[in-house]
Amino acid sequence: MPDASPQASALESTQKSIAFDQLELLAEMSRDFASSRDMQASLEKAVAHITEYIQADGGALFMLNAAGDKLICEASVGATEIKGLTLPSDQGIVGRSVQNHSAEIVRDVQNDPNFYNKVDEKTGFTTRSIICAPLRVKDERIGAIELINKRSADGLFSEDDLRLLETMSASAGLAIHNARQADALVEQEVLARELELAAEIQRSLLPEERGDEFPVHGVNIPARTVSGDFFDFFELDDGRVCFNLGDVSGKGMNAALLMAKTASLFRCLGKTIHQPGRLMALINKEVCETAARGMFVTMVGGIYDPRSGIVRIANAGHEPPLFFSESGDCTAFEAEAPPLGITTFLADGDRYPENEFQLAGGSFYIFTDGVTEGYQADGSELEVAGLINILKAGKEKTAAARLADVVRVILGGERAIRDDTTLLCLEDRARLPAGSGPATGIFAEDAAGDLGVEILNLEVPSQPDRLKLVRNAIAQAALFTDCSDETAQDVVIAVDEALQNVIRHAYSNQPDGKIKVTVSRTTENLIILIRDYAETINIETVQPRDLDDIRPGGLGTHFMREVMDEVSFLPPPDGQGNLLKLVKRIA
Amino acid sequence: MKHEIREEAAGVVVAFEGDVDLQTSPDARKVLLDCVRQGKSIVVDLSKVGYIDSSGVASLVESFQSARKGGRNLVLASVSEGALRVLKLARLDKVFTICDSVEDGLAAIG
The missing domain is CATH 3.30.450.40 (GAF domain)
Structure with missing residues (x-):
């Protein structure tokens, strides 16, 4: 063509x-x-x-x-x-x-x-x-x-x-x-991918299980991709273990972001601030300053000393954590302060109220309401009573297995889990109950930890007129370690107050008691041990007092906690008297 | 610990010297409460107090509260660095009126 x-x-x-x-x-x-x-x-x-x-x-x-x-x-x-x-x-x-x-x-x-x-x-x-x-x-x-x-x-x-x-x-x-x-589909896919990435980062914020020997175990099951719950634990250089469990109000991405922030603050600040009450007050301040309106975090934070067996916790508006003593008695620690992010005006000045107790072979549990409000197979809520039953029934199991039991009950129901579900358990099977340890001698090494080099060792009778002598000696001993004048002054305040407590409370002003004071130093810390031979006192009665309550007396313990990095009672050697350990970081 | 009491028009100046601790704070307490009972406003001169412990602080608080109840005042003046540290630890630096000098203290209670 x-x-x-x-x-x-x-x-x-x-x-x-x-x-x-x-x-x-x-x-x-x-x-x-x-x-x-x-x-x-x-x-x-x-x-x-x-x-x-x-x-x-x-x-x-x-x-x-x-x-x-x-x-x-x-x-x-x-x-x-x-x-x-x-x-x-x-x-x-x-x-x-x-x-x-x-x-x-x-x-x-x-x-x-x-x-x-x-x-x-x-x-x-x-x-x-x-x-x-x-x-x-x-x-x-x-x-x-x-x-x-x-x-x-x-x-x-x-x-x-x-x-x-x-x-x-x-x-x-x-x-x-x-x-x-x-x-819209592409957008949804992008969002889903981003959510998955956020969830992955969030999972990476949770600590890894450390095995049966480690005292802290936790489990977190998000109701959605990301979670508003969290828990964490980490060891300090001196062997103490910090732990926390928290629940951010609401679910979804905004809760997850606030969770990431709060958890990071705890982990970061917790490495230098070892008093849970003070630590949480600081986090509270930070969250109050920057959190979106109406969002808050309930949290229980604490520190456990495997050598003394002492657990110290603070509860910011969280479900009461439970302590099961070795004999099976159950104590709940009610929150005495509001959640983080609500107000910076705390009743207790600049700290959340603390509770202190001996783990002594018992088990301590912190959990979110996702656990107690979780549905069981028959559709009813687990509630605290149900949780207690599962934990008691699994007494002979490992902590991790016990937590798995709880999760199995909540996940086993017909209905999907309604809230993020998170549990943490503190239990130290490796450590014997207090008093049964092999502590011998005046300052049992295994209880007091590494004491480093001894600088001063003195003994005075329980009489007020010896306090000035002790103060002078402590000041000189502190300065001997090249610490600053301010640090020496703080150490003097703490030791003086500790001795006052011994004279007034342990010996009830009887002048014939014996008090031994030892000052030693490691590369980082100045350590003071104060030993008396009076009746063993109940630690509960030496809580720092409420500073808003302006009245004479009861300030000494507050001073000690304020100026020292650590104030802890150790199990008394031979089960007799009291042994107080004061630590001041000098490095 | 020693103390000196000086009468002024506005009230009394109580100057302590030395450490106010478990040993000496009962004396400090008695001195201050005696002045309060005489209906005097007080300037407590702490320039020569190198150390004050919680029991000393408690004596100051008790005297302060007692003075206020009787419609009188108690202020602290020229507080040494060591004493100020302890007052701050007790958060009492916000409760007490702390004056730079005894003269300022007398003006404050006058």
Whole structure:
């Protein structure tokens, strides 16, 4: 066949153009949206196609904004450039078409009351005839396509043009709808991936199980991908173990972020501040300053000394943790202060109230309400009583196995877990109950830990007039270790107060008691041991007092705790008397 | 520990010298409470007190509360560094009026 004549070629092109029916438009737009994901460019292409196909002077595509109150021209071709033009969604011929879900033809535009003539006024273009068809999928309004002036002598559209536009708009609407859904799906996938990453980071914030020998065990099961619960534990250089368990109000990403912040603060500050009450007051201050309004964290934080067996905890508005003594008695430690993030005005000045007890072969549990409010197999809530039963029944098992028992009950129910579920157990099977240790001699090494080099060792009778002598000796001993004057002064205050307590309380002002004081130093610490031979006192009675309660007396213990890094009672050697250990960091 | 009492128009100045500790604080307490009982406002001069312990602080608090109850005042003046450290530990630096000098103290109670 010879080369096609120009006429034949033009005919072929027209036929091709006519063959570009609505199905092809749909296919083309969908391909465009899928390949470029540039909605704007695809819309312009679609408007150009339709304008060309129906032979109009100009065409414009309007989309409804998210609020549904405005129509915005997203693409325009031909006679006038009106891209960006914004109309109230019930105005103009476009508005009418969108509102009524109906195609519109206006052959005498200038006399139509709905005609928005501002464009003509501005551009000098004369609009004679308009056809407009809505873009929609089922009842969802998307926008409308409007064509202006037929390219013919009278410039008027026909009913056939309108029907064509209507079918093509339907296809375009479907393509836009599909593209939007695809975008939403992609967005959802991105979010899901990010959530998974957040969950992974969150899991990495939880400590690893350290085996049966380690005193702390924990478990955390998020109700959603990320969790508002957390627990943590870590060892200090001197062998003591810090631990905490917390619950952020709410669930989801905001709770997870506050959880990450609170857990990080505990871990970071907990390495230098070893008094849980003070540590939590500091975290509280930080959370109060920066937390989003209305969010708070309940938390129990504590420190355990494996050598003395002493556990010290502070409870900020959390479910009371439970202590089971070796004989099976159960004690709950009610919160005496509000959750973190509520107020910086604490009743106890700058610290949360603390509780101190001997672990002595017992087990200590902290848990979130996800545990006690967890559903059992029969649909009822576990509650504290149910938890106690499981823990008691598993007394002979390892701590990790006991925690697994609790989780199994909560996960075993028909219903999905409703809240993040977190438990922590502190138990030291490796350590014998207090008093049964092999401590011998005045300062049993294994109880007091590494004492380093001895600097001073003195003994005085329990008489107030010897305090000045001791103060002078302690000041000189402290300065001997090259510590600052301020540090020496603080150490003197603590030792003086400790001796006062011994004279007044342990010996009840009897002048014939014996008090031994030993000062020694390691590379980092100055360690003072104070030993008496009076009746062993109940540690509970030597709590620091409430400083807001201004009254004489009871300040000494507060002073000691304030100026020293550690104040702890050790099990007295031979089970007789008291042994107090004071540590001041000097390195 | 020694002490000196000086009568002034505004009240009395009680100056302690030495350590106020478990041994000496009962004396300090008695001196201060005697002045309170005589209906005097007091300036406690702590410039020569190198050390004060919790029992000494307790004596100051008790005398302060007793003075206030009788409508009198008790202020601390020229507090030594060592004593101030202890008052701060007890958060009492916010409770007591602490004046730089005895003169300021007399002005405060006057």
